[in-house]
Amino acid sequence: MSDTPVVRVVNLVKIYQTGGLPVPAVRGVDLTVEAGEFVAITGPSGSGKSTLVHMIGGLDTRSSGEIWLEGRRADTLSESGWAVLRREQIGFVFQFFNLVGNMTVADNVELPALLGGASPRHARERREYLLGELGLADRADAAPAQLSGGEQQRVALARALANQPRLLLADEPTGNLDSRNTRDVLRLLGRVHRQGQTIVLVTHDARVASMADRVVSLLDGQIVDDGAIPRVRRRPAGGAGDVVELRS
Amino acid sequence: MPRSAELRWIRADLRARRGQAGLTVLAVAGIVTALIVAATLLEGGTNPWRGLFERGHGAHIWIHSKDVPDVSALRGLPGVTDVAGPYRSAPATLATGGRRVPITLRETPAAFTSVARPLPREGRWLDPRAPDGVVVERSFARALGLRPGSPFTVTGLNGATHRLTVAGLAESGDQGFYPEWTPGLAWTLGQTLDVVEPAPGRTEAVTGLRLADPADTDLVVQRAVFTLRNQVQRVTTWREVRASMELDDRLLGLLLALFGVAGLVAAALALANAAGGRVLTQLRDIATLKSLGFTRGQVVRMLLAEHGTLGLLGIALGVLAARLVTAYAMGETVAVPLSAGPLAAIVAGTALAVLVAVLVPAWRGGRVPPLPAAPAAPPRGRLSRLARVALLVRLPPALVLGARDAFTRRTPAALTACGVALPMMLITIGLGCWATLDDFGRHPESVGQAAALSIRPGDMTAEEARQRVMADPDVVAAYPGAELDALVPWQTRTVRTRALGLSSDPYPFPVVEGRMFADRGEAVAGQGLLDLLGVRVGDRVRMTIGGTPLIVRIVGRVIEPEQDGEVLSFGLDSLAAKDALPPGFYALVLRPGADAAQVRARLQEQGLEVTRAVNPAERLAVVRVIIVALVVVLALIGLANLLTASALGLRDHVLDLAVLKAMGLTPRQVTATLVTAAGLPAAVGVVAGAAAGAFWSRALIDLEGRGSGVGAGIGRAPTPGMLAAALLIAIGAASLVALIPARRAARARVPVTAR
Secondary structure (H helix, E strand, O other): OOOOOOEEEEEEEEEEEEOOEEEEEEEEEEEEEOOOOEEEEEOOOOOOHHHHHHHHOOOOOOOEEEEEEOOEEOOOOOHHHHHHHHHHHEEEEOOOOOOOOOOOHHHHHHHHHHHOOOOHHHHHHHHHHHHHHOOOHHHOOOOHHHOOHHHHHHHHHHHHHOOOOOEEEEEOOOOOOOHHHHHHHHHHHHHHHHOOOEEEEEEOOHHHHOOOOEEEEEEOOEEEEEEEOOHHHHOOOOOHHHHHHHHO | OOHHHHHHHHHHHHHHOHHHHHHHHHHHHHHHHHHHHHHHHHHHHHOHHHHHHHHOOOOOEEEEEOOOOOHHHHHOOOOEEEEEEEEEEEEEEEEEOOEEEEEEEEEOOOOOOOOOOOEEEEEOOOOOOOOOEEEEEHHHHHHHOOOOOOEEEEEOOOOOEEEEEEEEEEEOOOOOOOOOOOOEEEEEOHHHHHHHOOOHHHOEEEEEEEEOOHHHHHHHHHHHHHHOHHHEEEEEEHHHHHHHHOOOOHHHHHHHHHHHHHHHHHHHHHHHHHHHHHHHHOHHHHHHHHHHOOOHHHHHHHHHHHHHHHHHHHHHHHHHHHHHHHHHHOOOOOOOOOOHHHHHHHHHHHHHHHHHHHHHHHHHHHOOOOOOOOOOOOOOOOOOHHHHHHHHOOOOHHHHHHHHHHHHOHHHHHHHHHHHHHHHHHHHHHHHHHHHHHHHHHOHHHHOOOOOEEEEOOOOOHHHHHHHHHOOOOEEEEEEEEEEEEEOOOOOOEEEEEEEEOOOOEOOOOEEEEOOOOOOOEEEEOHHHHHHHOOOOOOEEEEEEOOEEEEEEEEEEEOOOOHHHOEEEEOHHHOOHHHHOOOOEEEEEEOOOOOHHHHHHHHHHOOOEEEEOOOHHHHOHHHHHHHHHHHHHHHHHHHHHHHHHHHHHHHHHHHHHHHHHHHOOOHHHHHHHHHHHHHHHHHHHHHHHHHHHHHHHHHHHHHHHHHHOOOOOOOOOOOHHHHHHHHHHHHHHHHHHHHHHHHHHHHOOOOOOOO
């Protein structure tokens, strides 16, 4: 793999206009994420962490600054340009799972692959593989509403990984889950990370953040801390699951 | 390839809402069916020739010749597919009830022929065992008051009189309607004809030619005349027959066009409501799709394809259903399916309406930002002064909260009101049309039909006829009249003039503008005539009637339902004496409440030729069917709009519900709040729609009247009773519709967590 960073943002600013008043959410953030990194962005509510990730994924527009993905300038892309970029390079996981309600689990996971131009057969194979990996092979024909929160989030993860994206963006993926499901989802994230997946994860939970290689702390839209977590702490015998287990 | 992702989503969405999708298809199909059936009925009603000709497999050309022509030569002419006859035909005079009318007797085999087959309507067909029985053409029989079983006598050219009986009545696409097409026709057996007209030299041979392409008529006529050399006496073609049957009713056409447009608006509304409501409930899913990498174009295309397909499916189903309905359910009244032009217009119009209706929600769906968790802005608003006063005077809190809710969320409330107001307005206009038709029927004098009957003296003198008529207890007045065609300078055709009553004692024409004629040389005219001549009330018109120049001043405009309003009416004394005397007919005004049919029968027994005035409402009866159908469809659409609106309202209210319950409102109060919130804008919409409809219907119908030549002044607003009933039913139905989801929501456990 080349040494081009997967994500590089330069002096990124986001200002919301609320009732005519400018409300800055992100104020000049510089951030670089290298390939294979697992970065956690933490901070209290309203610190701008979700906005930052949404801008990196093109879901929200920036007010100023630059966004480079895989060495390509992305902030100047049109809405459709971003859509094409997302379908090929970025996977998203949201707090409320956001599965398409009227589609089955299988359809939800196959959709990005089909959108990326894969043949229906290839999409099905990829879906079978992913659901098998995530232990959901038997739920393929279920509707999302029939699944538990943890299962839904695992389906969302499968969907995000369907196109083997260069970058996985996770916005509070455990925010709506109980501790058991949190543990499962984190274990899965850890596993895909070990397989080389670049992950940027937003969380307000310091213990979830401790899963990552590197934690970026935001406060009032600015980075106040950016540091790697020593590997020793992160690698006790049982992996991430035990960390969570300890606190419950 | 990404197409397969779109298809996958469309398929999943359709599967998830089968019922709703089915309803959409059915709504559009229902509207298309109603439009096509109405247009078919109209076409059949105003142009019965097409149906009669198709059913009877008519002949396009009829050749009357002295001797039996060379049939094989005629059959061999290019373009001729079949030959009817030759049949012998003889003129005679029919006498019934003291009247003598010319009639043509035509020989016909007792077995039905394949070409030019008369269509029996009443009674029996010809039977060789009963040679006195003849079958009379129906319009002719009606004019003479003949029924199956009626006896009558015919006198042949040799003066011998024969008694015959009406075996049955039949119609044919080869014989025009009486009295536009004279002489009247009776089909007889060959042996009967031999009895009435034994001299072979006095009969003629009639041969019908059926063509492959009606457009070749003129060419084939020329060739036939050439082939038969000097034998041909005269030739009639299908065009003349059709012209004698056609009812050029512009008012009906315009009314139907109005309802057609209303139907298209209804179809568009139905679809816009279904698609729009669906898209609104799907905003989150659409945002998710965009976060997965669907572009705006893809989303728009997907929504267009999904909802557009439903609409087009509805159109296809509607066309099919209309075919089935007209072929099976109405097989008796409808002979031939709608011709291609109007069908194409209906299909294209609906398709366009469907696409436009779908485009807006699809475009809105495409503009959804890709951020799936877009937070809904919390409703702003506080208790208004009005609401505080309402609470102070101890109005039920549920009502106040509901009302506040309806007026703080202004945009959804306005949308709800519009979604209800538009169908309600169209319904009210439909009711206005209904009231107008009722008024035609109840007050025929207001559409120029004060006289329910008119008589022609026939072979008695005019004075004698008048005396007989006035002797009838139910006849109040008999106005002498004459109808003549007048030549007007700069016009290539003649216009109808009607001299009726005297200047001193004018016929009660319904004057809506200016005044009634009161002197010789004064006239009143219908809108159609004013438009045709480009004149106004007060202008002078110069014309020639029967060679005599006549100058009249138009002093008023009347409602004129005949001849598309192109009629000029004045007193009989304005005419030259040679045209005025003796009067051609008498228009009879009957005592209020008298039964025109009974009077007519009595007068017919006295040997008078009596015609009954055809009320425009009778010709427009098909419009009533359409009004009922449209009102039902529109009501359903209004309710569907409301259902969508209240479902959307509930979705936005989930959080408030928790708050309301936490505040201690009982489920019943919560229900009342929700019903008020949804019902209030709906009630506003109903009232506004009804008001607009009542305001517009009169003007709109008058506009139609003006366009059709009948003239403005016919429009009536719906009666207050009708309007009140419509309002009550609409508001009641709206509240009921709002109640169903509200009850469910009030009872459901409400999660207090975020959505």
